Amino acid sequence: MNxxxxxxxxxxxxxxxxxxxRSSSDKVVISDLRETDVCEGLRVSGIPxxxxxxxxxxxxxxxxxCVFLQRLGKKxxxxxxxxxxxxxxxxDLLELATLLHCLPQLEEVDLSWNSLIGCxxxxxxxxxxxxxxxxxxxxxxxxxxxxxxxxLGDALQWVPLLEVLDVSWNVGVxxxxxxxxxxxxxxxxxxxxxxxxxxxxADASQLGEMVSSMPRLCVLDxxxxxxxxxxxxxxxxxGGFGQLAASLSHATCLSRLVLQGCGxxxxxxxxxxxxxxxxxxxxxxxxSCNKGLSGGLSQLTAHLAVLTHLESLDLHLxxxxxxxxxxxxxxxxxxxxxxxxxxxxxxEVGGVVHSLVSALPLPQLRRLPLNSCSLxxxxxxxxxxxVPYLSCVEVSWNKVVGGRLALLLDALEPSVIQExxxxxxxxxxxxxxxxxxxxxQGYLSSLRVLDLSYNGQAAGGEAWASLFTAGxxxxxxxMDLSLRPTTSAFSATWLPSLLSSLPHLPxxxxxxxxxxxxxxxxxxxxxxxxxxRDVHVEWDPPTGAGGKPRPPADKDRPEEALVEE
Numbered sequence: 176m177n178x179x180x181x182x183x184x185x186x187x188x189x190x191x192x193x194x195x196x197r198s199s200s201d202k203v204v205i206s207d208l209r210e211t212d213v214c215e216g217l218r219v220s221g222i223p224x225x226x227x228x229x230x231x232x233x234x235x236x237x238x239x240x241c242v243f244l245q246r247l248g249k250k251x252x253x254x255x256x257x258x259x260x261x262x263x264x265x266x267d268l269l270e271l272a273t274l275l276h277c278l279p280q281l282e283e284v285d286l287s288w289n290s291l292i293g294c295x296x297x298x299x300x301x302x303x304x305x306x307x308x309x310x311x312x313x314x315x316x317x318x319x320x321x322x323x324x325x326x327l328g329d330a331l332q333w334v335p336l337l338e339v340l341d342v343s344w345n346v347g348v349x350x351x352x353x354x355x356x357x358x359x360x361x362x363x364x365x366x367x368x369x370x371x372x373x374x375x376x377a378d379a380s381q382l383g384e385m386v387s388s389m390p391r392l393c394v395l396d397x398x399x400x401x402x403x404x405x406x407x408x409x410x411x412x413x414g415g416f417g418q419l420a421a422s423l424s425h426a427t428c429l430s431r432l433v434l435q436g437c438g439x440x441x442x443x444x445x446x447x448x449x450x451x452x453x454x455x456x457x458x459x460x461x462x463s464c465n466k467g468l469s470g471g472l473s474q475l476t477a478h479l480a481v482l483t484h485l486e487s488l489d490l491h492l493x494x495x496x497x498x499x500x501x502x503x504x505x506x507x508x509x510x511x512x513x514x515x516x517x518x519x520x521x522x523e524v525g526g527v528v529h530s531l532v533s534a535l536p537l538p539q540l541r542r543l544p545l546n547s548c549s550l551x552x553x554x555x556x557x558x559x560x561x562v563p564y565l566s567c568v569e570v571s572w573n574k575v576v577g578g579r580l581a582l583l584l585d586a587l588e589p590s591v592i593q594e595x596x597x598x599x600x601x602x603x604x605x606x607x608x609x610x611x612x613x614x615x616q617g618y619l620s621s622l623r624v625l626d627l628s629y630n631g632q633a634a635g636g637e638a639w640a641s642l643f644t645a646g647x648x649x650x651x652x653x654m655d656l657s658l659r660p661t662t663s664a665f666s667a668t669w670l671p672s673l674l675s676s677l678p679h680l681p682x683x684x685x686x687x688x689x690x691x692x693x694x695x696x697x698x699x700x701x702x703x704x705x706x707x708r709d710v711h712v713e714w715d716p717p718t719g720a721g722g723k724p725r726p727p728a729d730k731d732r733p734e735e736a737l738v739e740e
Contacts, residue, residue: 293318349373371399376415383422398435441471528554577601636668
């Protein structure tokens with residue numbers, strides 16, 4: 176079954192053929208393709224141990240490569256090979272391996288999201304010695320198993336210049352698969368991504384050994400592995416995660432550390448906090464989606480002050496307590512370079528916004544998401560003090576915003592804000608009218624994202640129409656007007672205003688209007704207005720209609736009650 180071919184017509188298959196058994200009659204086709212593609216600079220390999228091809232051999236090989244990539248809908252590039260989402264099979268992988276000698280200058284390889292190449296990676300890795308200049312290798316979600324990881328580890332000796340390795344979303348990496356990479360990752364590696372690989376505490380220990388031998392490591396992303404720190408509660412610093420945290424002290428160049436959803440507890444934070452003293456170069460620290468650290472953030476904040484270059488700190492969905500937030504507020508004045516702080520989806524934040532804003536370096540700040548933070552009138556007013564500095568304003572899932580949006584809009588600085596997210600905020604007709612006035616005044620001329628979804632109270636057609644006719648949104652790329660899944664409303668009163676405003680939205684690429692009732696005639700009008708533009712429109716098909724609208728992607732957001740149980 177590994178030889179299952181991708182879906183395509185029989186005519187396409189016959190015309191493309193397979194190069195493993197190519198006849199001489201195909202040489203004319205290859206020559207024609209070679210003449211229409213740019214293939215200069217591929218005459219010599221320059222790699223020790225690899226014989227240089229003659230000019231005719233190089234030309235013929237490059238032509239075969241062009242045909243192979245053309246069949247996959249790709250264009251040949253001497254330095255980059257991107258075959259992600261191409262439905263590659265084991266046969267394709269073998270054929271690609273025989274063509275690698277045509278790419279001696281190859282530096283980037285991306286084979287991600289090709290699930291059928293699992294169990295057969297060795298057919299490619301055995302030819303990596305022909306592309307020794309590779310610097311980036313991505314193999315995300317390829318269903319790699321332990322044998323694949325072993326073959327990858329054995330082949331890493333042929334790519335001594337490798338800087339980026341991404342094997343995320345392969346469950347075969349966890350549970351002992353890391354053992355095959357021990358001592359084989361090149362010291363040149365700068366980025367290691369192993370997201371959602373079902374890593375265990377034992378894997379954390381092995382990862383620590385690898386990190387110790389990578390002095391140039393700048394990025395380590397192990398997010399989405401909830402078992403990674405599971406043993407820190409009982410064993411403390413002696414567990415697998417404790418060993419990983421201790422090993423990070425050898426990666427003095429580390430600038431980005433992502434531990435999102437890794438099962439961190441206060442014990443894990445204690446181990447990590449001690450290591451931060453040795454990591455002055457960290458600029459981005461992501462500890463989000465770790466509810467187990469609730470009540471223990473002080474174990475980390477006591478060491479945050481040494482991260483004088485820290486620019487981004489993500490603590491969203493961590494069940495932070497009032498004591499956690501107070502400990503964080505105490506250290507914020509020391510983080511003078513901080514531009515992004517994410518404490519969203521933590522209910523206790525609503526009670527400390529004033530202190531939080533007062534402690535932050537506002538002139539530097541660009542993002543302070545407060546989605547689902549149980550904001551009160553007082554905390555909402557305090558947040559308005561930070562709005563003039565923010566390029567992204569996010570207060571979704573806070574009911575207090577409804578009827579008070581003018582407070583935020585009046586605080587905006589022209590041409591600064593790029594994203595405005597107001598999903599499920601109980602916006603009123605007056606809120607939309609005030610938003611229309613601000614648009615008309617040009618305060619949102621740089622806005623790229625506008626999220627007004629799940630605001631049923633503002634469903635009056637006149638309010639929406641006034642927003643669309645106001646203008647001033649020439650940079651807008653993404654607009655979401657969707658209603659809640661359990662509601663619906665008619666769009667006939669404002670749709671003509673939207674259609675007339677589309678020529679004034681030249682940058683628009685995505686428009687979501689789920690749960691708004693659109694008849695077949697209205698959909699035809701919308702199609703006609705966008706017929707020469709590449710705009711993805713999401714809507715619900717009309718009940719009982721014979722039209723054929725594009726099926727909408729279900730992007731329903733969770734209720735805030737589900738976010739914070």
